[in-house]
Amino acid sequence: MRTTRCGSTSAPCATPRSPRWPTRSARCDSLPAVAGKEAPEGGPRIIAVASGKGGTGKSLVAANVGIFLATLGRRVVVVDAAFGSANLHQFVGVPRPHHTLAQLLANASVPVDQVIVDTGIPSLGLLAAEGDPATAANPKSAQVNKLIARLRQIDADVVVLDLAGGTAGTTLDLFLVADAGVVVVVPEPPAVELGYRLMRAAFVRRLRKVGIGAAADFPADELRMYEGGIPSPIDIRDRARDLDEGLADRVDAEMRRFRPRLVVNMARSKADMALCGDLARAVQRRFGVPVDPLGYLEYDDAVSVSVRRRRPLLVEHPESRVARCLEKVARRLVGRDTAELPALPASPETYYDLLGVDPGATEEEIRRANRRVREVYGRDSLVVGALYNKSRLDDLHVKLDEAYETLMDPTSRKAYDQALFPGGVPQAARREDSDNALAAVDRAAPAEPAPPPRPSPPPLAPDTEFTGALLREVREAMGIDLRAIAERTKIGMAYLEAIEEENVRKLPATVYVRGFLVQIARMLQLDEERVVDTYLARFRRARAATQPG
Template sequence: MEQPEPQPQSQPQPELAGPIEEAELELPWVSGNIVGEALAYHGPKIWAVGGGKGGVGKSLVTANVSICLALMGHKVVSIDLDLGGANLHTCLGVPIPEVTLSDYLTKKVKSIGELLTKTPIPNLQLISGAQDDLGIANLKSMHKSKLLSNLAHIDADFVLFDLGAGTASNTLDFFISSNHGILTVLPEPTSIENTYRFIRSVYYQRLKMVEELLNIRPLIDQVMNAKLSGPKNIPTDLVQRVIDLDAVRGVKLRDEISKFRPKLIMNQVRTQADIDIGFSIKAICKRYFGIEVDYVGYLDYDAVVWQSIKKRRPLLMEFPSSRLVTNFDRIVHRLLTSP
């Protein structure tokens, strides 16, 4: 059954997943900066799937977006970065792998290629974090940089990160380092609230990195010390006040912040009202943060999800007639046309 386009009930449909300008920053990055590593990176495209809380379907989305890409003929590697709580292998129908990320980071294996595990889907391989203890969940900066830089040597067109829940440093850094940062949200108050918290955390993490690059910490402090108050005490107003103080560096700050353009997927929708939540999140992020959120689609609620997990079989392979097949196909095509 053909999935209808998401349509808000009381407003015209905004354009979904428009093209993004990804011009490289014309400034030297601070040595060891995770974003600097990403900009110098020329390997497979990285898509990172995150969310504000656990249980919103991050592994489901990572697994099935990976499968869609692989079935299109792309070489794909899915990496489970939910360190300390990895379960992506289950969604892909793979037994717990014998070698995991910790073996690479602790130098038990020499190359990242030794971690690749075959899946039942042609063109799709897995790097697992399963069985990794909680000690590895707090990666050092050098480990994150090492992982990113060595991804360039993987024979793949796309690498997908299945990130942990919440706003831990690892999660924020890997989300920022990706070509596409994809947020999975449930139409529930707790999920929506945590999504805003996640976006805010990523926004300020990126702001912190950019202010170091542009050497504008004194300008930021000057704005913050002015004790902004009232309805304009919002991120967009902060950037404008920096522009007022120093037009050149303020505009560069605004341009760098604008490159943060997350993608949004509403999961387990049952009604038009659930679908419309995605448009509300998009509008609020534009008004409050001054950033564009691409609402790339929604996933219908379908009981086959838990059935596939119980069977330890990939959803799209076990239930090819599910409405979710159409949902994922549309989402992936929108992601592919949003460079």
């Protein structure tokens, strides 16, 4: 990278972008445009990368999506719009940018192209914010509006915005003006729940921008009824329908236009890899808006190594696992078309919609779908936190019970199908995975081998004594692998095996075993108190027998 002196210092500073930057006439038009709403004629496509909190890796995603698109021949500018907490320059390998975003905010006459610095990566420029004054952390609304207009004037194919974490008005405004808004989460409750909050807040902000914010003006005492204190899009629409049918129709139209993308970062387990699709389906069901799952990024030490060296990940470790994941995410982001998203479930959902199966599904497919949906919408699931309160989750479980019981009973299913499909059950072929965004993400996770035939469930009574062998029988009858319990409960495999084998020498103190049993009973849908009492009675007798004297 070419450098120059900054003021009186001798530290290297990035210069304005070099002649290597191609002119607009030289842009590569053979690549797909970023899917989403149309940008103004001649303007760049804008991708905004956001998160509900810091520490999710949104800067990593923003920087490397920009780098990857640049390697495809696109002219890209990455913009550090995390006002007051700028760090994007380090992810693209620029140590001390000479020009920053504050120059645009302070002086409307400064040409935007003059403050874009060269990153040393062909076709990639940086609009940095490092070293901006403290006042830049809270730009005024007028400044943000002018900045948005200036971003549309950048002479590039794609502009990638790295937004600040959270739901500040500036963040929401920039997220909403983007042609594609990406929400980054990690497989942890705070990140997922605040990601939901970001999507709720962005939709409310959207309604205010288009002049129908009154639909989201709920009384303060009523807001406490909703998860996170912000009603979901479907809550807003349903309430508006009780007040003004025309207003509800306008809210419904905005729901169909609001299309957040989703990325799960730092995926360590198979469950983490499937989380992106699970979250997307759950949000679509609860919010009533289309969500595009772009995929997951595997946890990889290459990230921390490249960050410490202040080098771009895709440049420093192009063959790493996380680099390959980033490339998949970037390709999906630029290759998606709105038509590829599956249709939102009808309201009310059919039993087939609830379980996520086709009307022609076999009994075994329905069983598998039921196990999967029970896991996703379990009370301790990462997916349901701040998405469903207890009452709504109870209602959903009742519907799932009804759906499963009806579809597994041949007589009930036949009567249901006749009422639902008077002209006969549709036999349309399923769409290919390549045409289905959600299936594409699910396919990205490692495929599971077909499970062996399951044994019949053991008989259980109120006075049943739960032994390790009986717990194993119940688990196997439900088709649950021991490793799945370990991933969900975070109990070590060695302890789970020792519980089923009743190997007391390998088990910890009684207080820990009690906690393990409670979690196992919940996952196996057993009476927690009965499991704990009967198993611990055997455990104490066996442990006493092993004590000397």
